[in-house]
Amino acid sequence: MFVRYPPFGKEKTDYAYAVGRIRALETRLLDRQRVERLLEAKDAEEVLRSLQDTDYGAYIPQLESPLAFEDMLEAERARAFELFEELALEEELVYWVRSFYDFHNVKVLIKSLIAEKDFRYALSPHGNIPPEDIKAIFQEERYDKLPAHLQTAVEKGISSYYEKRDPQRISLAVDQSAYLYLTGRSVRDAFLRNYFRLQADLLNLMTVVRLKFIGREDLIRFSLLPGGFLEIERYTQEPLDTLSGRLYHTPYYAIFDEGINSLRAKGSFSRLYKLMDDYLVGYLKETRTVALGPEPLIAYLYGKMNEIKILRMIFVGKIYHMSKEEIKERLPLPY
Amino acid sequence: MIEVHPTRMELLRLKKRTALARRGHKLLKDKQDELMRQLMMLIKGIKELREKVEEEFNRTVSRFLFARAAMDPEAVEEAFLIPKKTVTLEVGKRNVMNVKAPVFKEKIEGDILAYGFATTTGELDTALLALDKVLDKIFELAEKEKTLKLLANEIEKTRRRVNALEYILIPELEETVKYITMKLSEMERSDLSRLMRIKEIVRAH
Amino acid sequence: MESGLIIAIAGAGLAAFLAGIGSAVGIGLAGRSAAGVLAEDPDKFGRLFLLVALPGTQGFYGFIAALFVILKVGLLGTPIAISVAQGWQIFFASLPVAFAGLLSGIHQGKVCAAGVEMGAKRPEATMKAVIYGAMVETYAVLGLLITLFLLIGIKV
Numbered sequence: 001m002f003v004r005y006p007p008f009g010k011e012k013t014d015y016a017y018a019v020g021r022i023r024a025l026e027t028r029l030l031d032r033q034r035v036e037r038l039l040e041a042k043d044a045e046e047v048l049r050s051l052q053d054t055d056y057g058a059y060i061p062q063l064e065s066p067l068a069f070e071d072m073l074e075a076e077r078a079r080a081f082e083l084f085e086e087l088a089l090e091e092e093l094v095y096w097v098r099s100f101y102d103f104h105n106v107k108v109l110i111k112s113l114i115a116e117k118d119f120r121y122a123l124s125p126h127g128n129i130p131p132e133d134i135k136a137i138f139q140e141e142r143y144d145k146l147p148a149h150l151q152t153a154v155e156k157g158i159s160s161y162y163e164k165r166d167p168q169r170i171s172l173a174v175d176q177s178a179y180l181y182l183t184g185r186s187v188r189d190a191f192l193r194n195y196f197r198l199q200a201d202l203l204n205l206m207t208v209v210r211l212k213f214i215g216r217e218d219l220i221r222f223s224l225l226p227g228g229f230l231e232i233e234r235y236t237q238e239p240l241d242t243l244s245g246r247l248y249h250t251p252y253y254a255i256f257d258e259g260i261n262s263l264r265a266k267g268s269f270s271r272l273y274k275l276m277d278d279y280l281v282g283y284l285k286e287t288r289t290v291a292l293g294p295e296p297l298i299a300y301l302y303g304k305m306n307e308i309k310i311l312r313m314i315f316v317g318k319i320y321h322m323s324k325e326e327i328k329e330r331l332p333l334p335y
Numbered sequence: 336m337i338e339v340h341p342t343r344m345e346l347l348r349l350k351k352r353t354a355l356a357r358r359g360h361k362l363l364k365d366k367q368d369e370l371m372r373q374l375m376m377l378i379k380g381i382k383e384l385r386e387k388v389e390e391e392f393n394r395t396v397s398r399f400l401f402a403r404a405a406m407d408p409e410a411v412e413e414a415f416l417i418p419k420k421t422v423t424l425e426v427g428k429r430n431v432m433n434v435k436a437p438v439f440k441e442k443i444e445g446d447i448l449a450y451g452f453a454t455t456t457g458e459l460d461t462a463l464l465a466l467d468k469v470l471d472k473i474f475e476l477a478e479k480e481k482t483l484k485l486l487a488n489e490i491e492k493t494r495r496r497v498n499a500l501e502y503i504l505i506p507e508l509e510e511t512v513k514y515i516t517m518k519l520s521e522m523e524r525s526d527l528s529r530l531m532r533i534k535e536i537v538r539a540h
Numbered sequence: 541m542e543s544g545l546i547i548a549i550a551g552a553g554l555a556a557f558l559a560g561i562g563s564a565v566g567i568g569l570a571g572r573s574a575a576g577v578l579a580e581d582p583d584k585f586g587r588l589f590l591l592v593a594l595p596g597t598q599g600f601y602g603f604i605a606a607l608f609v610i611l612k613v614g615l616l617g618t619p620i621a622i623s624v625a626q627g628w629q630i631f632f633a634s635l636p637v638a639f640a641g642l643l644s645g646i647h648q649g650k651v652c653a654a655g656v657e658m659g660a661k662r663p664e665a666t667m668k669a670v671i672y673g674a675m676v677e678t679y680a681v682l683g684l685l686i687t688l689f690l691l692i693g694i695k696v
Contacts, residue, residue, distance in 0.1 A: 016569050016653050020576020023660035024584075070408060104409060107451075111416045122412035167417035171451025179453070207452040210460055216448065223452050269457035273405065291654035292569070309405060316404040320397040330405065330458075 001229060004251045005283050006198070008191035012293045018087040022296045025083075028055050030307055030334050035314075039328060044069070044318045055079075056311075069315045073308045080304040081126055087297055096187045097301065099149070101127035102134070103178035106150055109138040110157045110170050149186070153177035160222075172222050183227025191287070191295045195302070198283060201228035202276050205235070205247075205256060209272070212240050213263065240264065255279055270330040277332030281306055284335055303335025310334060337511045341518035349515065353508040360500040367493045370432055374486050381479050388472045395465040402458035414450035414459075421445050424474070434489045436482040441474045443467075544627030545619060551627075551634035552609035555687065558638040559602025559680075562645020566595025570652035577660040584659065587666045591655045594673045595648045598641035601684040605637040608691050620696050633690035640683025648676040 030038075034054075041047045044066035051057060059072040085094050101124040112119045123131040129146075137145050143154055153174045160173040181187075182196040207223045220236050230250065238246055241264070244257040259272030284299040284306075310331055317327035339345045403411050420443065427438040447463045570592045577584055609630055614620045622630070655669025 011650075013569055013650075016572035017576040017579075019657055020573035020653075020660060021579050022576070023657040024577045024580035027661050074408070101409075104413060104454075107413055108416065111413070115417050119412075119416055122409060122416060124409045167419065168446070168449050168451065171413070171454075175451050175453040203453050206457065210452065210457040213457070214448075214460055214464065219448075225453060263457075267461065269461065273456055273458065291573070291650060291657055313401065313404045316400055320400055322397060322401065326401075330401070 001250055005286050006190075006194040006229070008194060008286075008290075008295055009189060009293060011290075012089075014089055015293050015297070016291075018089070019291060019293070019296045021087060022300045026300065026303075029303065030054065030310070032334060035310060035331070035334055038311075038314050039324050039331075041314075041318060044315055047314060047318055051311075066315070067319065070312070073312055077305065077308055078126075080301055084297060084301045088294060090294070093189060093192070093294055093298070095128055096182070096189070096192060097298070098126055098128045099181065100178065102129055102150055103153055103174055103181075105129070105131065105134050106153050106157065107171055107174045109135065110154065110161070110174070111167060113138065113158075114161060114167060114170070149177070149181040152180075169222065176225055179225040179227050189294060189298070192298055195280075195283060195298070197228055198280060200225045201230050201232070201252065202255075202279070204228055204230070204232040205243075205252060206272070206276065208232075208236055209240065209243070209256070209260060209263070210269075251279075274330055274332055277306070277309075281333055281335055299335065306332060306335050336514060337507060339511060339515070341515045341522070343519065346512065346515045346519065349508060349512050353505065353512060356500055356505050356508060360497060360505065363493055363497045363500065366432065367490060367497055370434075370486060370490045370493060373431060374483065374490065377479060377483050377486065381476070381483060384472065384476050384479065388469065388476050391465075391469050391472070395462060395469055398458070399462035399466060402456055402462045405456050405458065406454065410454040414455050417449060419445040419449040420447050422470075431482070431486065432489070434482075434485050436485055437478055439474050439478040441471075443470065544622030544624045545613060547624065547627030548609060548613050548622055548630035549615075551631035552606040554631075555609070555634040555638045555641070556602045556606040559605075559641025559645065560599045562602075562642040562680075563596050563599035564645075566598070566645040566647075566649025566652065567592060569646075569649035570595060570656055573653040573656040577656060581660065584663060587663050588656050588659055590670050591652045591659065591666060591673060594652050594670065594677070595645050597677060598645035598648075598680045601637050601680055602641045605634055605684060605687045605691070608688060609634060612691060612694075612696060622696060626694065626696055629694045630691065633687055633694060635687075636683040636690070637680075637687040640680050644676050644680040644683070648673055648680070651676055 034050075038047050038050055041050060048060060048063070048066045048069070052060060056072055056076060059075045063069070063072055081098075084097065088094050105123050105127050108119050108122045120131065120135060123135065125131055127134070129137075134146075137143065143151055146154065156173040156177050157170045160169040161167060163169065179196065179200050183193060183200055187193040187196070204224050208220060211217050211220050211223070224232050224236075230252075235243060235246060240260055244253060244260050247253045247256055255272070255275040259269075259275050262271035263269060281303065284303050287295040287299040290296055313327060313331055316322075337349075339349070406414075423442040423444075425440040425442070427440060428435045429438050430436070447467055448460060450459075574585075574588045574592050577588065610616060613622055613630070652669070652673045655666065655673060658669055659666040
């Protein structure tokens with residue numbers, strides 16, 4: 001097991017231009033100081049005003065009110081994807097990153113099928129297959145048009161639903177298929193694949209903690225994602241108070257030691273999730289030393305998404321008059 | 336005053352009616368007092384319950400919304416596409432001082448956790464479970480507040496009837512009784528004076 | 541007698557083109573990085589210029605070494621008769637600058653590219669990046685010096 005983070009790939013000199021651009025763009029990301037200042041704002045309007053001179057400023061005039069901040073965040077996410085697509089030299093990188101959203105759409109469409117309702121509003125436009133097309137595939141039942149990894153997901157999703165007529169199983173099964181693909185050999189960029197593998201480990205541990213906390217351990221065996229670095233099965237039987245101890249030789253120890261203690265003391269997952277998010281952002285930050293390769297691009301994309309999450313939490317916190325400490329407790333560090 | 340012939344029979348009848356009205360008035364007043372008492376008890380209970388429910392509800396809703404904020408919006412949508420929870424409400428009745436108050440029996444079934452765990456957070460779990468608990472209290476509050484309203488209506492009705500009796504019917508009856516009594520005694524006196532004159536006339540002969 | 545000359549010329553040519561390649565690749569890397577930065581921040585052109593130009597020196601060193609060989613064997617006037625052994629001596633003497641130039645040029649290019657990327661975030665620190673780049677320069681210079689010493693020492 002690696003000490004802190006898994007390694008990534010070799011140098012690719014073709015990325016010199018792309019990395020140059022990304023580094024220049026990174027100066028416009030929100031850093032800790034700016035995030036602190038946003039936290040000081042007294043309401044959502046003030047947050048919006050403070051964002052005027054950032055990348056988000058361009059979208060502000062089109063917002064009807066601060067309550068529509070999600071539109072702004074979504075526009076920025078779309079732009080980050082466009083940039084990624086523009087700069088990535090291998091189309092497959094873009095394909096792998098977008099497949100995450102294909103799996104999401106599969107989940108939505110299977111549920112549509114089962115409930116016999118139209119859930120098109122829940123579809124994501126960021127997948128490789130545009131929403132209209134994938135919707136048509138499902139309507140015409142032409143699943144052979146889907147790539148193999150999505151076909152498997154559909155099969156698994158539908159069959160697990162019918163085992164107990166439980167719609168929850170759809171989500172669980174498709175998520176498993178998603179991570180099987182994302183952590184598998186098809187994703188040939190080491191950094192990206194390891195990012196998903198870390199996620200798999202952390203999400204699995206999180207799921208174990210969650211289910212034990214609310215007493216639904218029966219669901220554990222359906223909810224574990226494949227592809228992590230850990231053999232997660234070894235930890236599922238462990239009671240919460242000793243779980244972190246068994247992770248001692250892994251880099252996840254710090255997260256779960258402090259996190260689980262906080263959970264048991266305060267009944268809140270805030271600290272635990274913050275530590276997990278911070279760890280993942282830390283992995284993104286490891287690309288700081290890469291001058292020639294696709295890693296900084298990937299890190300920028302996911303760093304941007306982290307930033308969007310931070311902003312969303314700040315906005316919601318301010319709109320619902322949450323205290324600064326409460327918001328800050330949960331806020332991950334920016335990339 | 337009531338239009339009657341000033342006869343003894345009428346007087347008797349009216350006196351009976353007055354007594355009845357007085358009795359009815361007392362009964363209604365007692366009912367009113369009892370209803371008031373019940374109302375007061377209910378109000379005290381409701382006030383506490385409402386404060387608690389409002390505070391808890393606000394807190395759980397903001398917890399829920401904050402938990403949502405940590406997730407991608409499309410993941411949130413997906414998580415709640417097919418909920419597994421059903422709530423059925425049975426409304427029964429019980430009698431409180433002749434007021435038909437509702438009794439809520441809610442049947443909440445199913446799992447509130449109807450979503451996958453890879454794209455959702457633990458905070459969502461705890462927020463939804465807290466929301467679950469608040470739901471129980473909300474039903475209780477609704478039941479109590481409806482009862483309150485019905486009681487209040489009943490009190491108002493009773494009050495009006497009490498007042499009608501106290502300020503309209505009974506005074507009218509009493510006034511009529513007085514009138515008849517007066518008229519009767521007048522007639523008696525005029526009879527008496529006629530009788531005395533006839534006696535005089537007869538004696539003169 | 542002529543074959544010695546061929547070998548000597550080969551050495552000179554190698555010095556020139558391998559070192560030249562080193563510079564070309566190096567500047568290419570740094571230049572592309574800089575282009576990326578400038579796409580977002582055109583004002584940084586001045587600051588980044590030195591970093592982009594720095595890997596260019598190896599090409600010059602190779603040129604100097606090749607010129608030295610040319611003058612030594614008198615190609616611009618009347619060529620001196622060079623034995624095969626002398627030819628090989630000249631050939632091997634040219635190698636240090638050739639290979640040092642090639643490899644240090646490429647690596648200096650990478651260092652400078654990284655420096656450019658750092659400069660995107662911290663423009664005030666570009667001089668530090670130049671210093672790092674210059675450290676790689678040392679080995680190119682050493683290569684040139686050895687080549688020149690060797691060439692001077694060869695008796696024709």
